[in-house]
Amino acid sequence: MAPSPDETPETFAPVGPDEATAAASDSTSAESIASDAESEAGFRVSLSNFDGPFDLLLNLISKHEMDITEVSLSAVTNEFIAYLQHLDDDEELDQASEFLVVAATLLDMKVAGLLPQGELVDAEAVALLEARDLLFARLLQYRAFKEVSAWFSRCLQREDRRHVRAVRLDEKHRTQTPELVWSLSADDFAALALLAFAPKEIPHVGLDHLHAPLVSIREQAAIVVTLLRGTESLSFRELVSGIREPGIVVARFISVLELYRHAALSFEQLEPLGELTLRWAADSWSDETLASLGADYDR
Amino acid sequence: MTDDLTDDLALPTEQQAEEPTISAESPLAERIEAILLIIDEPIGLVALAAAVGSPVAAVRQTIETLVDDYDGRGTGPRRGFELREVGGGWRLYVREDHDSLVAEFVGGQAPARLSQAALETLAVIAYKQPVTRSQVASIRAVNVDSVVRTLLARGLITELFADSETGAINYGTTDALLQHLGINSLDELPPISPLLDDGADGFDEGVVR
Amino acid sequence: MTDDLTDDLALPTEQQAEEPTISAESPLAERIEAILLIIDEPIGLVALAAAVGSPVAAVRQTIETLVDDYDGRGTGPRRGFELREVGGGWRLYVREDHDSLVAEFVGGQAPARLSQAALETLAVIAYKQPVTRSQVASIRAVNVDSVVRTLLARGLITELFADSETGAINYGTTDALLQHLGINSLDELPPISPLLDDGADGFDEGVVR
Numbered sequence: 001m002a003p004s005p006d007e008t009p010e011t012f013a014p015v016g017p018d019e020a021t022a023a024a025s026d027s028t029s030a031e032s033i034a035s036d037a038e039s040e041a042g043f044r045v046s047l048s049n050f051d052g053p054f055d056l057l058l059n060l061i062s063k064h065e066m067d068i069t070e071v072s073l074s075a076v077t078n079e080f081i082a083y084l085q086h087l088d089d090d091e092e093l094d095q096a097s098e099f100l101v102v103a104a105t106l107l108d109m110k111v112a113g114l115l116p117q118g119e120l121v122d123a124e125a126v127a128l129l130e131a132r133d134l135l136f137a138r139l140l141q142y143r144a145f146k147e148v149s150a151w152f153s154r155c156l157q158r159e160d161r162r163h164v165r166a167v168r169l170d171e172k173h174r175t176q177t178p179e180l181v182w183s184l185s186a187d188d189f190a191a192l193a194l195l196a197f198a199p200k201e202i203p204h205v206g207l208d209h210l211h212a213p214l215v216s217i218r219e220q221a222a223i224v225v226t227l228l229r230g231t232e233s234l235s236f237r238e239l240v241s242g243i244r245e246p247g248i249v250v251a252r253f254i255s256v257l258e259l260y261r262h263a264a265l266s267f268e269q270l271e272p273l274g275e276l277t278l279r280w281a282a283d284s285w286s287d288e289t290l291a292s293l294g295a296d297y298d299r
Numbered sequence: 300m301t302d303d304l305t306d307d308l309a310l311p312t313e314q315q316a317e318e319p320t321i322s323a324e325s326p327l328a329e330r331i332e333a334i335l336l337i338i339d340e341p342i343g344l345v346a347l348a349a350a351v352g353s354p355v356a357a358v359r360q361t362i363e364t365l366v367d368d369y370d371g372r373g374t375g376p377r378r379g380f381e382l383r384e385v386g387g388g389w390r391l392y393v394r395e396d397h398d399s400l401v402a403e404f405v406g407g408q409a410p411a412r413l414s415q416a417a418l419e420t421l422a423v424i425a426y427k428q429p430v431t432r433s434q435v436a437s438i439r440a441v442n443v444d445s446v447v448r449t450l451l452a453r454g455l456i457t458e459l460f461a462d463s464e465t466g467a468i469n470y471g472t473t474d475a476l477l478q479h480l481g482i483n484s485l486d487e488l489p490p491i492s493p494l495l496d497d498g499a500d501g502f503d504e505g506v507v508r
Numbered sequence: 509m510t511d512d513l514t515d516d517l518a519l520p521t522e523q524q525a526e527e528p529t530i531s532a533e534s535p536l537a538e539r540i541e542a543i544l545l546i547i548d549e550p551i552g553l554v555a556l557a558a559a560v561g562s563p564v565a566a567v568r569q570t571i572e573t574l575v576d577d578y579d580g581r582g583t584g585p586r587r588g589f590e591l592r593e594v595g596g597g598w599r600l601y602v603r604e605d606h607d608s609l610v611a612e613f614v615g616g617q618a619p620a621r622l623s624q625a626a627l628e629t630l631a632v633i634a635y636k637q638p639v640t641r642s643q644v645a646s647i648r649a650v651n652v653d654s655v656v657r658t659l660l661a662r663g664l665i666t667e668l669f670a671d672s673e674t675g676a677i678n679y680g681t682t683d684a685l686l687q688h689l690g691i692n693s694l695d696e697l698p699p700i701s702p703l704l705d706d707g708a709d710g711f712d713e714g715v716v717r
């Protein structure tokens with residue numbers, strides 16, 4: 001799993017361990033890091049110190065003394081993204097998805113904040129509002145639990161010091177206690193021992209060894225070309241009928257987009273989410289074009 | 300029980316007269332003390348009443364008398380122990396003033412503190428129970444499997460039931476947690492309800508303009 | 509502590525003749541009661557004096573006062589428990605008058621089932637014996653004191669010997685456990701050996717992948 005240095009360019013950029021992406025993101029978040037260094041030189045924390053993305057976000061927000069409900073999230077987005085660069089070992093990558101979800105939402109908000117606001121309410125804006133509300137709500141909820149956990153800690157510590165009477169029964173009364181209900185066989189007992197000796201960190205089965213089979217966009221494009229040339233028009237639904245693997249459907253869709261880029265086909269969609277109708281439109285088509293098609297997606 | 304007969308008769312009459320002689324001298328107090336001395340978990344009023352064979356109301360009043368008595372508000376001196384209601388029942392504790400003395404005597408290492416992650420997870424489960432592991436994980440936005448295992452091993456939470464559809468296990472807190480917190484019921488948790496009811500939806504009006 | 513002042517003065521006056529200075533910090537009687545409340549075995553005067561940090565003579569006298577006190581010969585009511593000297597040490601016992609009450613209470617409890625925590629601790633002791641409490645605690649990553657007490661009381665484990673260096677008590681399982689499991693000797697316990705050699709480390713390879 002550990003990427004060798006020459007493989008790194010394909011690593012997912014925001015969490016990539018390689019210098020290239022680190023340098024790239026550095027430039028975008030340079031100001032925030034620089035201002036960190038000036039204003040609070042001590043604030044250098046490894047990401048593993050944060051217990052999840054909300055913890056990190058909350059920390060960044062409170063560092064700027066902003067109210068969650070009022071917060072200008074674009075101000076903390078850069079820092080949040082910058083911290084994601086510390087997500088650089090396999091184990092952390094496993095837990096990175098929630099960080100990425102939050103980062104994506106933050107980026108959306110930042111972009112929306114930068115763009116001029118029109119009166120127009122489109123679906124995207126509504127979705128963005130919803131995403132923001134959801135993030136606020138979850139963050140507030142998280143903060144509430146985090147705050148109340150301090151009460152738990154105080155009570156537990158206080159009570160830890162207390163001593164309760166817990167003394168064995170006198171011999172004469174012990175014999176009167178009801179017979180013990182025992183239902184374990186020796187094998188059950190051994191299974192229990194296994195559990196008892198197990199490390200308290202639950203071993204979990206990694207999914208690293210599961211790789212989706214690779215799908216070639218070029219191959220799929222060849223199929224699309226063949227199908228379309230043989231007929232006048234075809235809906236996308238027909239184009240993928242009978243295909244069960246999502247990966248192939250996606251690849252076939254991407255190949256349609258690529259062919260459109262090359263003006264090899266045209267498409268028509270009368271209403272949002274409506275039927276997508278494809279037509280072969282190439283004046284001159286050479287199969288050699290296929291060879292370079294989808295090169296952007298090559299690994 | 301036959302030799303207690305006189306006590307059994309003597310007691311109710313005293314109570315009928317409302318208070319005056321309910322004094323800790325009452326044999327009911329002695330019987331309650333006998334039970335309190337041998338229990339190894341808190342005993343509720345009803346169970347205690349059944350054990351000593353007296354009405355719950357009388358037991359409640361006698362318990363109150365004993366609490367005062369041990370605290371030095373009765374006829375005798377203050378005691379080195381006290382009677383506390385914790386985790387749904389009554390139990391004898393070393394008086395707080397003497398905890399350090401006792402700690403020194405029994406030695407032993409302080410129990411390991413819960414991590415911040417465990418505390419937060421515990422809080423979520425306490426307020427949201429019954430709750431599944433994945434629900435907790437989504438509130439905390441991190442995987443909570445190993446933390447839940449720690450809390451289970453410590454007996455602070457327990458598996459309540461499996462969801463009939465998904466089979467996901469629902470967790471809740473235990474009476475042992477109440478004891479460890481030194482409270483008598485979940486009602487004594489600090490209120491944070493406004494934030495919990497519905498997560499996302501309720502916030503629209505309140506938070507976003 | 510200020511409101512203890514009267515107690516402080518009240519109790520030691522009897523002792524003042526012999527030991528004028530003992531009652532300086534907190535009432536000796538309270539400190540003794542605190543220790544008495546938590547001990548399992550009778551405690552000798554010398555050990556008790558060391559525990560509460562007072563001269564043996566003063567402790568002896570205070571013990572006598574407490575005996576009288578609990579028996580109703582002091583200022584307060586008679587107690588449901590008494591302080592008795594047994595085998596050279598002092599310990600709180602349920603007053604004999606209430607033995608039948610206690611017997612009924614104990615016998616009337618629901619048939620006991622061991623908790624998961626108790627079963628796991630028992631399993632650790634069974635496979636690791638002889639083993640000390642702190643060793644068990646470190647394997648279980650929790651404090652096991654009360655669970656060990658339960659297992660002892662249930663006769664499932666027993667104290668084998670004290671470590672010659674540390675004095676820590678080593679525990680092992682009893683024949684009663686073998687009977688419950690339906691086996692004749694510990695050799696018949698199903699082997700789980702790979703785990704025992706190196707604890708956590710060996711586990712990863714064995715179980716994961």
